[in-house]
Amino acid sequence: xxxxxxxxxxxxxxxxxxxxxxxxxxxxxxxxxxxxxxxxxxxxxxxxxxxxxxxxxxxxxxxxxxxxxxxxxxxxxxxxxxxxxxxxxxxxxxxxxxxxxxxxxxxxxxxxxxxxxxxxxxxxxxxxxxxxxxxxxxxxxxxxxxxxxxxxxxxxxxxxxxxxxxxxxxxxxxxxxxxxxxxxxxxxxxxxxxxxxxxxxxxxxxxxxxxxxx
Numbered sequence: 001x002x003x004x005x006x007x008x009x010x011x012x013x014x015x016x017x018x019x020x021x022x023x024x025x026x027x028x029x030x031x032x033x034x035x036x037x038x039x040x041x042x043x044x045x046x047x048x049x050x051x052x053x054x055x056x057x058x059x060x061x062x063x064x065x066x067x068x069x070x071x072x073x074x075x076x077x078x079x080x081x082x083x084x085x086x087x088x089x090x091x092x093x094x095x096x097x098x099x100x101x102x103x104x105x106x107x108x109x110x111x112x113x114x115x116x117x118x119x120x121x122x123x124x125x126x127x128x129x130x131x132x133x134x135x136x137x138x139x140x141x142x143x144x145x146x147x148x149x150x151x152x153x154x155x156x157x158x159x160x161x162x163x164x165x166x167x168x169x170x171x172x173x174x175x176x177x178x179x180x181x182x183x184x185x186x187x188x189x190x191x192x193x194x195x196x197x198x199x200x201x202x203x204x205x206x207x208x209x210x211x212x213x214x
Contacts, residue, residue: 009135010151015188016082016128017049017155019162020173020181021089025122026166029113039164041114046160048119053132053152056124057145060133071137072203078130079196082189085127089186092179123159134196 026045030038064074135148162169173181 006147009148010154011188012131012135012192013053013128013148013151014155014158015185015192016085016131017123017159018089018182018185019123019155019159020169020178021185022118022122022159023162023166023170024178026118026163027170029118041112041118042160042163044112044114045118045123045163046156048115049124049159050153050156052120052124053128053156054149056129056132057136057149057152060129061137064133071134072200074130075134075196075200076204078127078134079193079198079200081127081130082193082196086186086190086193089182089189092182131192 030041033041061071064071132148132152136145138144170178
């Protein structure tokens with residue numbers, strides 16, 4: 001694969017995890033926590049993100065095979081999911097596939113919010129997991145899988161930084177700045193989603209791209 005394709009993989013994972021988009025909910029859920037407790041929440045969240053993405057990279061495709069789901073069909077389904085997410089982000093809204101208001105209300109009553117709902121499903125929900133599975137399958141090989149895993153770990157580190165600096169980031173960007181960032185992420189995500197859909201369709205229906213053999 002070319003270097004620009006590896007850059008695309010990292011960018012896709014970063015955009016879908018969207019650490020900046022998680023800041024408002026993080027600030028809300030940890031407002032009553034002590035500084036020490038908040039640091040622990042950030043650390044646990046980042047570690048969970050890294051673990052989820054790494055495990056998904058190694059076992060995700062096996063789960064698809066177990067249920068008899070073809071990668072082509074999965075690409076289209078994942079693309080549609082990402083497209084719905086991107087449309088929500090373009091309207092500066094949090095996608096329902098990440099969390100719904102009822103889940104946020106329930107989380108507010110929990111003692112620990114690091115794993116659920118922050119790491120799962122807010123940061124590493126079905127969309128992030130699907131993306132990792134698709135990119136691992138795209139070019140089989142240890143180096144390629146290692147790069148996807150490394151990208152997930154780097155994104156987890158960015159999550160740690162973003163949440164550690166959540167209050168100053170939220171103050172500096174303000175509501176308008178956060179919405180602008182979310183919309184930009186949504187536009188990038190829409191492009192990634194269309195790529196997944198067209199790639200899956202071209203493999204399921206090769207005639208669409210002129211690749212139909214006699």
